[in-house]
Amino acid sequence: MRLATFRRHSDEPHVRQVGLVLGQGDHLRVHPFDAGFDLVELLAESPEWRDSQADVAAAKDGLALDDIVLLPPVYPVAMRDFLTFEAHVDGMERGHGNPGPPAEWYDAPVFLFMAPHAVTGPYDDVAMPPDTERLDFELEIAAIVCRDVRDVTPEQARAAIGGYCVMNDWSARDVQGKEMRLKLGPSKGKDFATTIGPWVVTADELDGCRDEDGFLDLEMSVKVNDERVGGDRSGHMGWSFEQLVSHASRASWVKAGEVLASGTCSTGSLAEAWGRTGSLTPPPLQVGDVVEMTIERLGTIRNTVVAGEEPVAAVAPARRRVREEV
Amino acid sequence: MRLATFRRHSDEPHVRQVGLVLGQGDHLRVHPFDAGFDLVELLAESPEWRDSQADVAAAKDGLALDDIVLLPPVYPVAMRDFLTFEAHVDGMERGHGNPGPPAEWYDAPVFLFMAPHAVTGPYDDVAMPPDTERLDFELEIAAIVCRDVRDVTPEQARAAIGGYCVMNDWSARDVQGKEMRLKLGPSKGKDFATTIGPWVVTADELDGCRDEDGFLDLEMSVKVNDERVGGDRSGHMGWSFEQLVSHASRASWVKAGEVLASGTCSTGSLAEAWGRTGSLTPPPLQVGDVVEMTIERLGTIRNTVVAGEEPVAAVAPARRRVREEV
Numbered sequence: 001m002r003l004a005t006f007r008r009h010s011d012e013p014h015v016r017q018v019g020l021v022l023g024q025g026d027h028l029r030v031h032p033f034d035a036g037f038d039l040v041e042l043l044a045e046s047p048e049w050r051d052s053q054a055d056v057a058a059a060k061d062g063l064a065l066d067d068i069v070l071l072p073p074v075y076p077v078a079m080r081d082f083l084t085f086e087a088h089v090d091g092m093e094r095g096h097g098n099p100g101p102p103a104e105w106y107d108a109p110v111f112l113f114m115a116p117h118a119v120t121g122p123y124d125d126v127a128m129p130p131d132t133e134r135l136d137f138e139l140e141i142a143a144i145v146c147r148d149v150r151d152v153t154p155e156q157a158r159a160a161i162g163g164y165c166v167m168n169d170w171s172a173r174d175v176q177g178k179e180m181r182l183k184l185g186p187s188k189g190k191d192f193a194t195t196i197g198p199w200v201v202t203a204d205e206l207d208g209c210r211d212e213d214g215f216l217d218l219e220m221s222v223k224v225n226d227e228r229v230g231g232d233r234s235g236h237m238g239w240s241f242e243q244l245v246s247h248a249s250r251a252s253w254v255k256a257g258e259v260l261a262s263g264t265c266s267t268g269s270l271a272e273a274w275g276r277t278g279s280l281t282p283p284p285l286q287v288g289d290v291v292e293m294t295i296e297r298l299g300t301i302r303n304t305v306v307a308g309e310e311p312v313a314a315v316a317p318a319r320r321r322v323r324e325e326v
Numbered sequence: 327m328r329l330a331t332f333r334r335h336s337d338e339p340h341v342r343q344v345g346l347v348l349g350q351g352d353h354l355r356v357h358p359f360d361a362g363f364d365l366v367e368l369l370a371e372s373p374e375w376r377d378s379q380a381d382v383a384a385a386k387d388g389l390a391l392d393d394i395v396l397l398p399p400v401y402p403v404a405m406r407d408f409l410t411f412e413a414h415v416d417g418m419e420r421g422h423g424n425p426g427p428p429a430e431w432y433d434a435p436v437f438l439f440m441a442p443h444a445v446t447g448p449y450d451d452v453a454m455p456p457d458t459e460r461l462d463f464e465l466e467i468a469a470i471v472c473r474d475v476r477d478v479t480p481e482q483a484r485a486a487i488g489g490y491c492v493m494n495d496w497s498a499r500d501v502q503g504k505e506m507r508l509k510l511g512p513s514k515g516k517d518f519a520t521t522i523g524p525w526v527v528t529a530d531e532l533d534g535c536r537d538e539d540g541f542l543d544l545e546m547s548v549k550v551n552d553e554r555v556g557g558d559r560s561g562h563m564g565w566s567f568e569q570l571v572s573h574a575s576r577a578s579w580v581k582a583g584e585v586l587a588s589g590t591c592s593t594g595s596l597a598e599a600w601g602r603t604g605s606l607t608p609p610p611l612q613v614g615d616v617v618e619m620t621i622e623r624l625g626t627i628r629n630t631v632v633a634g635e636e637p638v639a640a641v642a643p644a645r646r647r648v649r650e651e652v
Contacts, residue, residue, distance in 0.1 A: 078442050083508055086644065104507045106644045112510040113439035116404050117579040129577050151638040181430045182409055184438040185511030191578045238644030247641045251455050251634060252517045253443040308577060312477040315573045318412065318432045318564030
């Protein structure tokens with residue numbers, strides 16, 4: 001089942017409604033659930049109950065994509081981004097002059113918390129952030145958590161994953177590179193936009209897409225201005241999403257409404273190519289570029305880079321103080 | 327004005343109520359606001375309106391601390407931790423064999439997003455996390471955001487900061503150290519507990535505590551088992567909280583209910599001493615240790631380290647895959 005969050009063009013900007021997605025291409029329609037349905041709560045219900053409610057929605061008139069704005073399917077209560085594709089880490093490390101992934105990469109799946117308020121809709125324009133000449137994309141697959149869990153095994157974690165979607169973790173590589181010298185990871189280099197969508201495909205719908213180890217194995221690809229620039233398979237993740245949830249839940253809460261993302265797949269960003277070749281080829285994204293990402297069974301997100309509004313002035317450099325003992 | 331979040335011992339575990347804190351020491355009492363009051367909304371109101379509501383609460387019977395559990399004053403919608411104390415960065419960098427803060431530290435205040443579900447109350451026990459032999463604390467001051475802002479100047483940001491509290495960003499240094507080799511910052515090394523409290527002191531109450539540049543200048547100190555082990559002044563931050571909000575808001579949302587923290591003050595963690603001296607002196611925290619942090623005007627948080635429950639097993643190492651072109 002495909003579940004979208006949307007508003008009609010005539011709705012107030014704060015309106016969010018959940019819809020059932022049926023059909024394909026020009027025949028695709030979004031059939032509204034009754035107001036009050038929450039997408040994450042629907043994911044937590046049994047497939048049978050969800051089906052019964054979907055039957056009610058399907059019986060109503062569907063809306064064409066032209067009639068609505070698709071919103072981010074969820075506004076995450078927290079968002080974690082992992083680093084699970086070995087070949088991507090390999091390329092990035094080579095860019096830093098290292099021979100390949102450090103030994104620590106293989107031990108456990110590291111992650112960072114992302115800017116939860118930066119999510120944008122699947123077809124929204126993305127504004128060029130300030131201070132960058134190296135705007136990049138990151139092709140990722142994301143899981144939506146539908147139950148609160150803590151200290152769960154991968155097997156137990158499976159029931160906590162409600163569905164999956166496509167994600168583009170937009171990144172300003174020059175900003176990020178400076179910030180990461182402080183060892184805390186990126187901050188302003190990644191907090192301006194994270195595209196998720198186009199909708200959530202429920203986990204039960206993808207049971208047939210798992211490999212012999214239970215890893216979800218879907219083809220992923222990215223185009224810039226209609227030209228394919230990269231792609232991979234989600235089966236190349238070093239850990240399954242169930243393992244990611246289990247790891248995150250060790251002595252810590254993972255909560256309903258969280259989004260956990262795979263990290264960039266191999267060739268799913270420009271920076272990996274820059275790292276491997278030592279040159280800015282393909283070139284950084286410019287205003288007017290269109291980035292389109294498709295994951296098999298999950299759908300396509302497509303966004304145009306537009307000029308940003310004038311930002312507030314950068315803050316002054318640090319005030320230097322000689323520390324006095326207190 | 328001091329505003330606390332609490333529940334009575336007889337309340338259901340999910341109950342949260344806001345209270346006005348009056349008095350000191352044994353005479354301290356928490357006077358409940360009517361149910362339905364939200365702490366962040368109260369911070370966003372005018373001082374005059376807040377005072378009028380506080381008068382109503384003050385007229386009711388106050389509760390002694392023995393009658394209640396103080397909860398984290400807010401459950402953050404997002405939590406950012408900065409790195410604003412030059413002398414702390416200096417000590418940590420020396421631990422990595424570097425001569426001092428990198429030049430990038432002075433340019434702009436970097437931050438990371440923290441685990442928002444890990445906040446714990448001001449007197450709660452803290453469970454020893456798994457896999458660590460180097461548990462540490464971090465003495466920080468935190469601001470609570472009460473309005474949604476984007477692209478605001480430091481001057482405009484002032485109205486978005488509702489109040490301040492003490493924060494202990496508990497850290498497992500050995501776990502964190504391994505994770506940070508992947509360049510994304512810490513993940514499991516810091517996601518098990520972040521203590522905030524004991525309550526929020528409203529920003530207007532602290533107007534007299536600013537230095538000539540407008541930086542909040544409060545004495546901060548930390549004791550382990552009643553022995554003072556470190557301290558600093560918030561005036562030694564490289565940027566004011568207003569500058570931190572302004573920086574975070576550049577081309578990005580900072581939302582009501584967010585918590586923004588200063589990062590560790592100098593001598594406000596054991597790791598800084600370890601970095602400076604090259605030895606584990608003072609020793610890492612052990613079960614039974616009591617960590618007490620006090621910030622002038624803001625109050626004291628006090629937590630005992632207790633044994634953790636048996637965690638779920640660690641996930642398997644990464645599945646290695648030779649990448650096939652797709």
